[in-house]
């Protein structure tokens with residue numbers, strides 16, 4: 626199976642995480658035995674496994690699972706794919722949108738698979754730059770298209786609720802391969818992801 630079902634949690638890992646989160650709650654000055662917190666270690670253990678489930682997902686397998694022969698050779702753009710990830714430095718969320726395009730070279734993939742590839746790499750401890758490249762590489766290697774473009778815009782909670790405390794900064798990262806290395810193609814992509822066509 627390409628990805629972990631939401632309800633499936635490894636019992637051993639869940640139990641070990643629960644012990645750790647119980648200790649963390651106490652170390653942070655709380656009473657882990659008070660009513661509202663009794664089930665919290667288990668909830669957090671499951672939530673953390675869910676938001677890091679990307680380690681159990683294989684992006685190439687996801688893309689190959691719906692790969693179709695097709696002669697369409699214009700740009701395919703899936704934009705505004707929401708993403709939630711965890712920064713690997715503070716384990717705090719960063720979240721935003723991914724805009725992805727590819728120009729097929731005989732093969733297309735199911736549109737939902739593009740969004741699943743985003744989840745696959747977002748649901749890990751990440752830096753935005755690496756995630757951007759991982760998404761591009763998975764699509765490039767699996768579909769062998771004429772080019773791939775990935776733009777990610779995200780807000781990092783580690784820059785908002787602590788540290789430098791900037792509430793409005795947005796980080797944009799991008800990666801381009803093949804035809805998208807040409808200015809003309811890249812400009813068309815950037816124009817289309819900012820256009821309000823829907």
Ligand SMILES: Nc1nc2c(ncn2[C@@H]2O[C@H](COP(=O)(O)OP(=O)(O)OP(=O)(O)O)[C@@H](O)[C@H]2O)c(=O)[nH]1
Nearest residue numbers: 712713714719751752753754781783784787788789
């Ligand atoms: N390049 C990059 N940096 C990130 C990302 N997520 C978080 N960071 C940064 O990682 C850096 C870690 O820096 P450190 O100085 O080791 O950590 P820190 O003392 O907590 O830093 P401050 O956040 O500035 O308080 C910070 O500048 C974060 O803003 C990311 O996706 N990409």
Ligand SMILES: [Zn+2]
Nearest residue numbers: 712714715783
């Ligand atoms: Zn951080």
